[in-house]
Amino acid sequence: MFGDLGYTRNDVLQTPFKGVSPTDAETRFNYLMARIRVPVEWAFGDVLRYFAFVDFKKNIKMGLQACGKFFHVATFLRNCHVCFYGHETASYFGCTAPDLPDSLVSLSAV
Template identity: 30%
Template sequence: MWTECGIDERLRDLFKEVDASDLLYLYGDPAYYPGYGIMGPFRPTLTRNLTSEEEAANILMSGERIVVEWAFGLVTKAWGFTAFKKVQKVGLSPVGAYYFCAVLFTNIQTCVRRRNQISDKYSCLPPVLELYLA
């Protein structure tokens, strides 16, 4: 999905307009880096321990990664078939299309309900359905 969505190219295009001192990064798990504009947790090396700031950043971002897991949980709770690995077989069924639709419908539910646990955590209302689908 990462490749098909062209996120790497989109990040490069976005960052063309940004001063090097203002670069932003997406925080991702090891599956996504060393992709362009992606960073993960700080890691110690054989010759260097983490600084206290790096350790604090890792702790903070670990909590944010849990929120991402909540999003996966919302999808699989509402659309249980997305969690059945024995049924979802790449090459035998359109796994990506199924998951894409499940995420779309989950987002629609969130817009209609005007909240979910993630929007509650960040005190951020989801968009109205008409705006989301526009």
């Protein structure tokens, strides 16, 4: 997984290289990963915009509600919305959104 500089690098999480004089390879890595991370953040923003209840910290009660399931369902529904209406991420990467039936078939294989 890739996170921003706010996280600590470990065996599971990679963060951007930092330092006074990063190598050319480190600079290139940081640039490429930042280009990918931005559309991922768009997707999270969409989930919170379309299904704001999953972001209401005062409304969601850990241990009393299925908070993780709420987010999974909201993400699933957001992906269905993308199949119908497209998304800026598809144009960013120069591809088209999948058809809903194809998405549901691939999901059933999981």
